[in-house]
Amino acid sequence: MHDIEPYYRWRGKYISAHDERSPFYGRTYSEFTFSNKVYNYFIHPQWDEFGSDTLYLKVLYADYDEAFTIIELIGEWNDALSNDIMYLKREVVDRMSDQGIYKYIMVCENVLNFHGSDDCYYEEWYEDVVEEGGWICFVNTLPHVKEEMKDTQLHQFVNFGDAFNDINWRPHKPKLFFKAMDALVHGELQRYLPEEL
Template structure:
């Protein structure tokens, strides 16, 4: 897992550690010191620790004018033991929402498992973004992870499935990517 880097080709558009509104503002990274692990698997040092021992992330793009945040995730999303959704909502999402973001695109290609608890924070997040005209879209999550969201009855808080399950996004500019997701979400919500 140490070779899985967060997507870096959009760094000319956005760097979270240089964004004063980002929860990761002024965070420093090592290219050589591997300090974080998911269980016994060391992960690349560019991933951001959010307070969970099993879930890490990277804010790879934020557009304050249009309200977008693109977040790439890695690891195991474990609400049952670590209450990852509470950590993500309180420490990351709330800060981003306070800065004006309401459209969240979560890229889950590297989310290996999901373990549910209750839906309180999902419902709160959904209601918060809905009040602002926003939404939460899941991109390229593994089929079994989406099934776990569905089994826990939290999939209705997200826009997921269809084209969002197998999207080639890395070749797009962040503006084009967000615009495409917005168009798709608006069709699904209509």
Template sequence: MQEIEPSYQWESLYNASQDPKSPFYGRTYSNTEYTHTIYSYYIHPLWDEIDSETLYCKILFTDYAKQFSIIELMGEWNDTLHNDIMLFKRGVIDHLLASGVKYFILVGENVFNFHGSWEDDYYAEWFEEVEDGWIAGIGFPDFIEREWSKYKIDYYINFGGTLQIPQWRTLKPEVLFLGIHKILSKRLGA
């Protein structure tokens, strides 16, 4: 797991550790010191901790003028034992919402498992707070999308179908956002 790095293709355009509005502002990273683990396996030091034992993230890009953020996730999303949605919502999403972000793109290629809970308060809260925005999940494995459907997460996060965008890394952040915005405008009838 230590070789799985967050995407860095847009680092010249945006770096969360240099963004005063980011919850990760001022963080410093080591490329040689591995301190964080998931189930006793060290993970790459560029992932940001959110106080979860199993889920980490990286804000890849945020545009406050266009009100969108792209966040990559890594690890196991566990709402059953760790209430990861609460940790993610309070530690990352609330900061971005307070700065006017209302469109969220979650990248889940490196999410290995999802353990759901029938408590959906934090998903519902996040969904209500984006008002006329949206939350989209791209790149999540099929079995995680099935679990999300089972736990009715699809009420809050849009995923699957035309949102499977395997070439997302080759796109500029604004192009990715506009493409997803177009898809969701059709899907949501907006």
């Protein structure tokens, strides 16, 4: 797992540690010292911790004019034991929402497991963004993760599932990825999207 880095090809456009409005502003990273773990496996030091013991993230891009962010996740998302959604909501989402972010693309392809609990924080997150015209989508969830999220009834508050899976987002610029997800959320994907995305 230590070889899995957060996506880095947009670093010429955005670095969360350099963004004064980011929850991760001012963070410094080592390329050689591994300290954070998922299970008993060290993860790459470029991932950001936010309070969870098993789930980490990287804000890949934030656009305050268009009010969106793209966040990549890695690890085990465990609401049942460690209430990871509370940490995500309070330490990351609330702080980004305070800066005008209301559209959240969460890249979940490295979320290895999801253990749901109640949906209160998801409902709160949904209510916060929808009143501003925003939305939340989870992209590229693993099949068993998707099923657990579905069993937890998250589809009431979050866009995820087959339509949001198998999306090849990496070759594209962040704004095109965002516009494609916005179109997908609004059921207008075919009008907007290049074939390969």
